[in-house]
Amino acid sequence: MTSTPSANLFKPLGEGDPAVVGGYRLAAVLGTGGMGKVYLTYTPGGRPIALKVIRPEFSEDPEFRRRFQREVQAAQRVQGLYTAPVIDSDTEGSQPWLATAYVPGPSLAHAVAQHGALPLRSVLLLSVGVAEALHVIHGAGIVHRDLKPANVLLASDGPRVIDFGIARAADTTALTGTGVSVGTPAFMAPEQASAGTVSPATDIFALGQIAAFAAIGSPAYGEGSSHAVLYRIVHEDPDLSRVPAELLPLVTRCLTRDPAGRPSLTEIIELCHEISPVALRQGEDWLPQAVAGSITERLKLPEPAKTPPPQPSVAPTPTQFSPQPPAPGTVNPYAPTGFATPAAPTHNGPGAPGPVPPPPGYPAHPTQGHHTPPPGYPMQPTPPPGYHTPPPVVHAPYVPPQPPRRKQRTGLIVAASVVGAIVVLGVIGSLLPDGSGKDDESKSPSGSSSASGAGGGSDNGETPGTDAGKKRPDPKSASYKGIDVTESYQVMLADNPPRPAEGDVSYGGGDLYYYVDSLFGEDNYIGTDNGKFILLNNAQKGSLETCRAETRFTERITLDQLSDGSEFCVLSDAGHIAVATYQGKGGAEGSTYVTFDLTVWRNAEEAKPED
Structure with missing residues (x-):
């Protein structure tokens, strides 16, 4: 197998991509979405994670930031087997970002596009996994709102639901301003498409859509313009003629137009077990071999970046290099001896300006699970017994005494300069042509033709013969x-x-x-x-x-x-x-x-x- 597919999956950083975000050294570009750009990076221990940097236009909206912070806090409570957990975040920095566990698997949308519909057992295990993920997500008080094949990743041990609740943060920003509801039209529920109303039952409808999509290889309400698809979702029944007969009870109930008539997540899981001719157990063989092969390609990760984070381009102030007594309980074990310990950074924004960058392999601020060093790691270097740290000696550079400066007569110098300039301009003007030539009519100081002999300037103060006041002609x-x-x-x-x-x-x-x-x-x-x-x-x-x-x-x-x-x-x-x-x-x-x-x-x- 060649390395070409992996090369397409992990694109090198471009000229406009940052080298470090939140202390994480970026290794490759995973993709770009409507809300941001996603990079591959690693934890200090070498665990790959996906870090999404929010687009600048969202970052500049205060309402988006408020909602984004709230949704990230809610997403951090979601710790299910079929979700990609939130690892770290910064919701208050100049450009917010969010890091989740890296899932080595294609999305359902990509798998179906490349390999076609999935077999019955895979669809049932997919439905059970997504139902369990929604159970945890809803338990955290979150409605996904944008559950679709692109947000379901196919890992070797089952599906993973991603981006839960994050779409809500953009609900009152750019999309609302253009009159477009948050969500993908082909997988919206009727109440979401018609009135923008969402509830846990909205995600149940999307689950039925996902099951049908995986089974037939296309959306249940067909394709076409968004307006046409939304109209069919709100007013017409889906085309389920190609859905396997075994799946029809599950898909039909989930796609009930009335939210109250849709089954609960527990009922969906029970129904999947009833439909399956064999016991449903997640395992390495839950996907067709062709789809499983694309998981292998996503395990060929690029090497972690080994270059150190960029140094500050602004020269530090003297106090940044002066020994500063750290506040109690805030000693930074990564601060070199004799340097000021920067203000303790948080997940909600950068620390004080001018901090010393950490050594290679460590984020600029602690991530979840890394707030303190491991047991036995010294908080700061311990001097040998009897050693006393000498006070810092600061040698000021020698500056020889300067003789007193003579007071300059600035006004006389300026006046003399102006007079000299006027004299030079007069001499230059006397040497110029008199403007009587035909080709120099437009250069005449009066703006008049020497042939006409008519003196006179413009009544409106503009110089005739110039482009002043003229409108640019429209191009063809x-x-x-x-x-x-x-x-x-x-x-x-x-x-x-x-x-x-x-x-x-x-x-x-x-x-x-x-x-x-x-x-x-x-x-x-x-x-x-x-x-x-x-x-x-x-x-x-x-x-x-x-x-x-x-x-x-x-x-x-x-x-x-x-x-x-x-x-x-x-x-x-x-x-x-x-x-x-x-x-x-x-x-x-x-x-x-x-x-x-x-x-x-x-x-x-x-x-x-x-x-």
Whole structure:
């Protein structure tokens, strides 16, 4: 077996990726989701964990931070056999993050896309495992809200449910602002899709959807636009014609439109045991061999990063290198002798500025289970008997005495400089041409033609013959039909014709990019990293004037917000403006593309200076 699959699973850190987050040295990129980017890292003991860094736009929202902190605290109470436990977090830092146990297994969505539907026994063990996970999650007072195949990982010893409750933190931020409910449309419950109401019964409906998806290889309510799928979920019955007869009682009851009519988690587990022709026991053989092979690939982890954390770029103050008496009970065993012990950091934010970085292999602040050193580990170096620590000696550098400075007459110097400049300019002006040449008419100080002999300036104070006060002429438009932009590809409006190219779309890329969140939601969205988007209303006609006049800017929109024929503006920082007409999505699972028609006005505005 080649190493290519593993290389695709663990991508190297890019230029924009941090080397260290919360003291954890990042080893690889696991994926990107709607709420953040996920990295592989390791605990000091070498245990792999998945660390998710929240996207900056969420981090800047105070309401999101409040909810995120509350949901993380609730998630830390979930310690089930079929969940990925929360290991560590920082909800108050400049960019919040969350670390969970690394699960070496594909998501249900990925496994079905690559290998097709699962056999009956695998579906039943999957359903039992997810039901047990929900029992623990609901017991902690959490409703998952976004249970779907992408949030169910297939480990060698059973499924793992991830991202429980975290979607709630984004409920009042960006998604609510665009009128889109939190959750994936194809796996929403009717009450969630119609009124945004959620309860533990909402997750029961999603469990029935997951069981049907695993058994038939596609959603029970079909595919298509989000609006069409949501309408079927709310008003129509699912298509269960391909669901195995043995599973029909389980799936049908879970997909009952009335939440009160759905079975409890205990009933679901009992029903799965009744359906199975053999006793249900989780084991290494619970998955088909092809799916189990992808677990092996995920065990080929990259080596932990061995480079030390980056040193502070700002020079420390003198007090940072002065011996400071530590507060009682806060001695840092990792602080070198003779250095100030930094303020004790917490999980909710960084410590005092300028702390000395820890030695290799240790987080910058203690993680759960590592708040104190192991027994027998000295809290600080112990001097030999009779040894007295001498007081620090600080030698100030020798500074020779300076002679008294003569008081300078600043006013006279400035006045002399101004007079000298005026004289030089007068000499230069006398040497210039008199402006009588035809080619130099526009350079005449009066702005008049020497041929006319008419003196006179402009009544409005502007100089005739210059570009002052003139409006930039509108450029001619260029139209392009049927541009297919593949997942993780981008388009630059300056290209003629625009050619989609593979780019770095982890946090956006290019003037127009298309991305699929395959790790945390499989949301399809388009965006820009070089400008702004404006989604036009149905009553608006896309034009240069419309794009200039609208101010409802965003940087990303999901395909849920678009239908065939929808128009949106793209205003690039380079000064190009385009109207894109969405023509739909195509391609198979695992390789999709979207099609646009583009009308581009190049150099329609002044380019914005780079930061």
